[in-house]
Amino acid sequence: xxxxxxTGIHVLVCFFLIFVVLLQSGQAAxxxxxxxxxxxxxxxxMRGAATLLQKLTTVSAIVFMLTSLSLxxxxxxxxxxxxxxxxxxxxxxxxxxxPALAGGETGSVGQDSAANSGQDSGRDAGQGxxx
Numbered sequence: 840x841x842x843x844x845x846t847g848i849h850v851l852v853c854f855f856l857i858f859v860v861l862l863q864s865g866q867a868a869x870x871x872x873x874x875x876x877x878x879x880x881x882x883x884x885m886r887g888a889a890t891l892l893q894k895l896t897t898v899s900a901i902v903f904m905l906t907s908l909s910l911x912x913x914x915x916x917x918x919x920x921x922x923x924x925x926x927x928x929x930x931x932x933x934x935x936x937x938p939a940l941a942g943g944e945t946g947s948v949g950q951d952s953a954a955n956s957g958q959d960s961g962r963d964a965g966q967g968x969x970x
Contacts, residue, residue, distance in 0.1 A: 842913045849906040856899040863892055 889897075 842910065843851060845913060849903070849910060852899055852903045852906060856896070859896045859899060863896065867906055917940055938957050
């Protein structure tokens with residue numbers, strides 16, 4: 840129940856934070872500000888008093904961070920998502936794979952293979968000697 844309430848507050852604060860940030864104007868919204876020329880506005884200099892919109896942005900950002908942390912803590916469990924998956928159950932081990940026989944082949948495949956290897960070696964020898 841607490842998690843549901845926190846999620847609702849968090850979503851509302853998200854939309855409110857987006858709204859107040861989009862309402863604010865940039866500090867140097869003119870053409871000189873686009874290229875880094877702030878004029879009288881300095882990075883660490885004096886600033887005017889914070890407006891209501893800036894205060895609302897600050898408060899909503901703090902509430903957003905607190906609800907994010909609270910949801911992270913409230914949603915933490917001792918189990919993992921990986922624990923939900925069951926291990927595959929195999930009824931029997933896989934049959935062993937027989938290695939291919941290198942020179943002991945019998946039958947027509949082996950005879951064709953031997954005949955082809957003699958022809959291939961003759962072609963290779965002829966091409967190799969011309970270089």
